Amino acid sequence: MDQKRFLYVVVCAAGIAGDVGTLITAAQDEGWDVGVIATPHGLPFLDAAAVETRTGYPIRSAWRRPGDPRPLPPADAIAVAPATFNTINKWAAGIADTLALGTLCEAYxxxxxxxxxxxxxxxxxxxxxxxxxxxxxRGMGVRIGEGSGGAAGFRWEEALELLAAR
Structure with a gap:
């Protein structure tokens, strides 16, 4: 049996973060396995038990210690949703002071x-x-969606559309 593609969903501290299950479900419906990485401030916005039950993986938010096993397989793709002002600016500047940002910087x-x-x-x-x-x-090849300032009109599935685009 072929192994499924693995998607990291990076979640930031935005009011709509608790709705990330919409993206997880849509990705799984498209055949992805999903693991969630939350920024430290984004973690409290999530129902960790529900996300971990849905994905089958622990939510990552902190660095692992040397020698600890990697709890998630390598990513085939990454969706950052919702992405905050802080995360976008730090990522673009190459600041890797959290697991989420380090993961994004390494992905490039x-x-x-x-x-x-x-x-x-x-x-x-x-x-x-x-x-x-x-x-x-954009210059680094990151595919940027419309997003929004809040829940109204936030299309979680747009992340999958962007990843599928050639």
């Missing part, structure tokens, strides 16, 4: 296809650092 070097759905309010999208960060991520 490993050639892992990555999609991001920003969840940033209008005031923060106006900041020049944000626009510059999106441009840098």
């Amino acid at each position: 070097g490993a050639g892992v296809t990555t999609a991001v759905l920003p969840c940033v309010n209008a005031e923060l999208t106006a900041h020049p650092a944000y626009r510059e960060s999106l441009a840098r991520l």
Whole structure:
């Protein structure tokens, strides 16, 4: 039997993060196995037990100790949803001070296809650092979706559409 493709879903501290099950279910329906990596501030937004039951994997949020086994298989693709202003700017700057950011920074070097759905309010999208960060991520080959500033109109499935695009 062929092994399924493995998708990392990186979840940030946005109010809609608790709805990540929508993306997990959609990905599984498309044949992906899924593991969740949460930013430290994003972790409290999740129902960890529900996510872990749905995926069959522990949510990762902290670095593992040397010698500890890797709890997730290597990623075939990564979806960052919802992605916050902070995560987008740090990622674009190459700051890897959390497991989530370290994973995203390494993904570029490993050639892992990555999609991001920003969840940033209008005031923060106006900041020049944000626009510059999106441009840098695009230049790195990151596929950037529309996203939104909140739950209204946030299309979780767009991450899968971006990953499937050629």
